[in-house]
Amino acid sequence: MRRVALNAQLLAGEASYRSAGIHRYLYEVLRRLPEAAPEIALTAFIGPRAIPPEVPGIRWVRTSWPTHQPFVRILWEQLVLPLRLARGSWELLHAMAFVAPLAARLPVVVTVYDLSFLLYPEAFRTANRLYLRMFARWTCRRAAGILAISQAAREDLIRRWGLPPERITVAYPGVDPRFRPLPAEEVAAFRARRGLPERFILYVGTLEPRKNLGVLLEAIARLSPPVPLILVGGKGWKPAFLPRLRELEREGRARWVGFIPDEELPLWYNAATVFAYPSRYEGFGMPPLEAMACGTPVIAARAASLPEVVGEAGLLVDPMDGEAWTEGLSTLLRDEALREALRARGLARAARFTWEATAAATVRLYRRLLSGAEGPRTGSLLTEPQAKDGARV
Numbered sequence: 001m002r003r004v005a006l007n008a009q010l011l012a013g014e015a016s017y018r019s020a021g022i023h024r025y026l027y028e029v030l031r032r033l034p035e036a037a038p039e040i041a042l043t044a045f046i047g048p049r050a051i052p053p054e055v056p057g058i059r060w061v062r063t064s065w066p067t068h069q070p071f072v073r074i075l076w077e078q079l080v081l082p083l084r085l086a087r088g089s090w091e092l093l094h095a096m097a098f099v100a101p102l103a104a105r106l107p108v109v110v111t112v113y114d115l116s117f118l119l120y121p122e123a124f125r126t127a128n129r130l131y132l133r134m135f136a137r138w139t140c141r142r143a144a145g146i147l148a149i150s151q152a153a154r155e156d157l158i159r160r161w162g163l164p165p166e167r168i169t170v171a172y173p174g175v176d177p178r179f180r181p182l183p184a185e186e187v188a189a190f191r192a193r194r195g196l197p198e199r200f201i202l203y204v205g206t207l208e209p210r211k212n213l214g215v216l217l218e219a220i221a222r223l224s225p226p227v228p229l230i231l232v233g234g235k236g237w238k239p240a241f242l243p244r245l246r247e248l249e250r251e252g253r254a255r256w257v258g259f260i261p262d263e264e265l266p267l268w269y270n271a272a273t274v275f276a277y278p279s280r281y282e283g284f285g286m287p288p289l290e291a292m293a294c295g296t297p298v299i300a301a302r303a304a305s306l307p308e309v310v311g312e313a314g315l316l317v318d319p320m321d322g323e324a325w326t327e328g329l330s331t332l333l334r335d336e337a338l339r340e341a342l343r344a345r346g347l348a349r350a351a352r353f354t355w356e357a358t359a360a361a362t363v364r365l366y367r368r369l370l371s372g373a374e375g376p377r378t379g380s381l382l383t384e385p386q387a388k389d390g391a392r393v
Helices: 021-036 070-087 126-142 151-161 184-194 213-222 242-250 262-271 286-293 306-313 322-334 336-350 355-371
Strands: 002-007 040-046 058-062 092-095 108-112 145-148 168-170 201-204 229-232 254-258 274-277 298-301 315-317
Touching: 002 070, 002 355, 021 040, 021 058, 021 355, 040 355, 070 126, 092 355, 108 126, 108 355, 126 151, 145 151, 145 355, 151 168, 168 355, 184 262, 201 213, 201 262, 201 286, 213 229, 213 242, 213 322, 229 262, 242 254, 262 286, 274 286, 274 322, 286 298, 286 306, 286 336, 298 306, 298 322, 306 315, 306 336, 315 322, 322 336
Parallel strands: 002 040, 002 092, 040 058, 092 108, 108 145, 145 168, 201 229, 201 274, 229 254, 274 298, 298 315
Antiparallel strands: none
């Protein structure tokens, strides 16, 4: 058997809004890799608190270092992991989040989720930002293969770092089957239990500057008749719009519920009338995909990867055009036929994104590098090219 090592130190061990993005990608891919690659012996290095998927076919190696602490994780990745790899017989290392060890002496595959640390440096602590800028770039330059999670992320890597396009493969994330339309009575009971209004606009995600919530809040303030915005997610870095959010909460136009358990998310999506996602930059953008899978009409920013996710199945709006956001929300709220059309399109589009396809694309790259074969490395998980524009307002 061929042997592949995976560094999965960012696999989380406890539920929090910070564990949602990269952790979810790691968990779902690791869960499906053994079935996608039965001929490859997989060894995953994880932290002491990690809760890995319960699947056969992966050997889990748990470090005793507290790698949930960023500085400790960096030391472990750069000092300890190379020694472990040197003592083994692995043929390929998959660095599953941005960075591989400088001293690694075997071919590397690296997954890059976005370049937010370059584009929005204010959202990162100085040490973390500098580490990613230097080490992620170095890793990508020497990697045998790079996995990006969207065409937009791939284009960022080519444009910003001058990386050869043929070395970058797109492996879109999937959506878990639990994100689906739920029975009306179950949704009604949840709405009553949570004290939710019959109609509301939902946002899911961290509250931080690049999510562009200031524009959304002003659009909500202009809605007539008013429909409240409910925000689900933890507070991120420097959310300057919080005072405005508090004002709208006092007026009954907004409500911030904070972090919620992951298992509740499908109910929130199902209960919402509309899902709004104004983010200026996403490597992929899971919440719009999850909302579409639940049958909730989506309005999202026409920015970065979001047009790839939403396609023609939702409304796409200039992220900085507050009037367009008000108009788009108003249109969706009053036009039931449009909502039903977007619901149908959204369900069909979301069905095209599966974690099995993500794992299959990952394994195709492993096999190509292990065999030494050349070939196209820009494959997409979708059977058709991604739409660059969705329905516009």
